Amino acid sequence: MAGNTFGNLFKLTTFGESHGVAIGGIIDGCPAGVTLDLEAIQQELDRRKPGQSAIVTQRKEPDTVEFYSGIFEGVTTGTPIGFVIKNANQKSKDYSHIKDSYRPSHADYTYDQKYGVRDYRGGGRSSARETASRVVAGAIAKQVLPSITINAYVSGVGSIKLEKSHTELDFGLTEANIVRCPDTEMATKMEQYIKQIRKEGDTVGGVVSCAISGVPVGLGEPVFDKLHAELGKAMLSINAVKGFEYGSGFAGAELKGSQHNDLFNTDGTTKTNLSGGIQGGISNGMDIYFNVAFKPVATIMQDQDTIDKDGKVVKMQGKGRHDPCVVPRAVPIVEAMAALVLVDYWLMNRTVKK
Numbered sequence: 001m002a003g004n005t006f007g008n009l010f011k012l013t014t015f016g017e018s019h020g021v022a023i024g025g026i027i028d029g030c031p032a033g034v035t036l037d038l039e040a041i042q043q044e045l046d047r048r049k050p051g052q053s054a055i056v057t058q059r060k061e062p063d064t065v066e067f068y069s070g071i072f073e074g075v076t077t078g079t080p081i082g083f084v085i086k087n088a089n090q091k092s093k094d095y096s097h098i099k100d101s102y103r104p105s106h107a108d109y110t111y112d113q114k115y116g117v118r119d120y121r122g123g124g125r126s127s128a129r130e131t132a133s134r135v136v137a138g139a140i141a142k143q144v145l146p147s148i149t150i151n152a153y154v155s156g157v158g159s160i161k162l163e164k165s166h167t168e169l170d171f172g173l174t175e176a177n178i179v180r181c182p183d184t185e186m187a188t189k190m191e192q193y194i195k196q197i198r199k200e201g202d203t204v205g206g207v208v209s210c211a212i213s214g215v216p217v218g219l220g221e222p223v224f225d226k227l228h229a230e231l232g233k234a235m236l237s238i239n240a241v242k243g244f245e246y247g248s249g250f251a252g253a254e255l256k257g258s259q260h261n262d263l264f265n266t267d268g269t270t271k272t273n274l275s276g277g278i279q280g281g282i283s284n285g286m287d288i289y290f291n292v293a294f295k296p297v298a299t300i301m302q303d304q305d306t307i308d309k310d311g312k313v314v315k316m317q318g319k320g321r322h323d324p325c326v327v328p329r330a331v332p333i334v335e336a337m338a339a340l341v342l343v344d345y346w347l348m349n350r351t352v353k354k
Helices: 038-048 092-098 108-115 121-126 128-144 171-176 184-199 227-236 249-254 327-352
Strands: 011-016 022-028 065-067 081-086 149-157 206-213 241-246 288-294 304-307 313-316
Touching: 011 128, 022 128, 038 065, 038 128, 038 327, 081 128, 108 121, 121 128, 128 327, 149 171, 149 184, 149 327, 206 327, 227 241, 227 288, 227 327, 241 249, 288 327
Parallel strands: none
Antiparallel strands: 011 022, 022 081, 065 081, 149 206, 206 288, 241 288, 304 313
16 A cells, blocks of 8 residues: 655654554654654644544544654654554454445445455544544644644534634634534534434534634745645545635635735735635745535444445444544644645745745
8 A cells, every 4th residue: 555655855654553553653854953742742632532522433542642763852853753652442343244345435345446455443544543643743743833823623514504704713712612613602503413413323524624824925836736735635635525625715716806816915915815825826924724524424323235245235234433523523633734734845945945
């Protein structure tokens, strides 16, 4: 399997399976001399870990990160940072019923057809558990980046949508509820809906939005490595993501140029920001903001027709512990991937400056 490394100068390679001994990663290219807040890194993992509330999977994992290299007395040495997160609460027997069958809309079938073998326990490498390694790397990237703030939040669950701009929100409220929506009224509606969906044995999708402030002018490498293109790739690499839009997104296609153009102020900032902080693939210093759409989790607790490895139609019902909606736990993952993109381009800019 290729495709396990992300980044150019700041590279992350992840390894491990959902029900293996551990998952982990190697970060190559982290600058030396960065004093790390290890507690902050663990806090990011705690935001993503399972079992943290009544509306997520009840798999109980401490998700404690152990660093093996690249850090000495809390300071990065410039050498590869190796880390491991041990799996402590696997229940592989929950997946024995799908050993020879494929869950609809899951990676079961495609992995088996491509590789001729698959780890059916929790999806193996295709499990969203792999994203814990991304959160560790993203937490380090955040601490490398100077004066850049990344705030992701849940803006939609099913048809329930937060119709507010990121500029109207208090991001201090994001962690005040288990949905991670910085609007108390909408968070309550979303939580109630997710609980209802869970009782029905079903799942539901949602949207995570992200706003990034303090980005300097000049990040991005046209023509094929535009900043928004790399952000799109990063977000679409996250499990269950089905869509990415930045700035005005698809709504911008309905506007005229006279309505959509961001007119300049004398200092180079713009009066509006429909460009989403990126023009010509390069950051312009305004806030970068985007939406990431997540599909409903494929494993549902209802009977469905599917096929087994011999092509025979069989009945299947999900078992075990699964998220009824992934978006509350996806918030730190979106932030982490955004941080990995930005730190990579920030390092590129440092190498070309005279």
